[in-house]
Amino acid sequence: MAASVTAALLVIGDEILTGRTKDKNIGYIAEYLTGIGIDLREVRIVPDVEEEIVGAVNALRHRYTYLFTTGGIGPTHDDITADCIAKAFGVGIGHDPRAVAMLQERYQPGELNEARLRMARIPDGADLIENPISKAPGFRLGNVHVMAGVPAIMQAMLDNIAPSLKTGARMIIETIDATGLAEGNYAEGLAAIAAGHEGVTIGSYPSFTAEGFRNQIVVRGKDPDAVARAADAVRELLRRLKGDGAPL
């Protein structure tokens, strides 16, 4: 089986930590990476503070195959991500002529002022990530991919990045509805199945719906046969429990 390809996500921005902006990127990126065979292993959200960003970038980029970041690459003074990435890597940063050319596609002569040119500040040695929506690019330096925070732009950048990423075996996920049974009734049987099936992880997820509590059991793994065997065992357990009249 292919080795795992792993990733972390670093969300940068005071506005997420104050709750003013509700993040829409984490769930999207998690699902996207899982779908292409990259395991998202950790997410951090940090404020627009240089030492916090630099510290998180260096903690995460060494630990995982890839680090993705969102936020902080606009033209205003609180957009400090590019400078922080340069600092984390110990490289220089300046106006990248390729990025300036991209901005010139969007702005008329005379409009490309100093603030807008900040969006062309790219760490030395980085590749650009095209932004089809507002032109100001993201970039890749080493294994770090720096993307915008605005969801539509981030999503377009991720589509541009994806073909260049190494991917591993895709996670196979089987969801089995256990509504009508309580977690406490199937927990013991489920633990035995989990212990007896290597290479799969099994989770139980209760949630509230308009109709009341709903329980779902999720079997995950990268070996289709192992997932199928574990999922069959879970379905058999649920059938047995539903039939035996145990208290729910």
Next chain:
Amino acid sequence: MAASVTAALLVIGDEILTGRTKDKNIGYIAEYLTGIGIDLREVRIVPDVEEEIVGAVNALRHRYTYLFTTGGIGPTHDDITADCIAKAFGVGIGHDPRAVAMLQERYQPGELNEARLRMARIPDGADLIENPISKAPGFRLGNVHVMAGVPAIMQAMLDNIAPSLKTGARMIIETIDATGLAEGNYAEGLAAIAAGHEGVTIGSYPSFTAEGFRNQIVVRGKDPDAVARAADAVRELLRRLKGDGAPL
């Protein structure tokens, strides 16, 4: 001015990292804590893996006034948060008689099986956090508050915790609509205002709406006068720019 009271949030669960479950707790907790005068400084999301949870708990609990966690306190084998907290603190863990009594309120005699009793496993020395919805309690150990992952239960637990928390001065947040101007036009003036107003932070947040790009400028701080002065300066800047016919 009162000293800052700070917090971190640790979200525990594979299901968030695979994107299967979209987190609804981060934004809620961020807004809640900001509203009562606690500054959320960092968020991490980690999988249901003991060493990851223990490592994150110990990294975060020493750095901030409070650490809040969500997820992993149900009855199934993948619910390992309580054991990880005990390990992080180096204390024992066992069935807490107070927690057992709470579960006995919910379950009929004979229903309180071994799996359900797992929900009464509480680290030594912890205080319980009541769960009015499904009874299985959260707990507080030192400065760490352990809550459920199901949003409705987490929210009820947070309401129960809040009166016991130290709080600092509340963040005052003024939002100024800058739609009609481009970030690149006000970025330079905004940077000058930010540099000239101590004790406030100023952010600029573009977003897409059905009507196109929307820009909002947010002035934050704990001194009402300082926030008001900076917000006035921002409004004056925007008035000047809207009047002077600069390209948008």
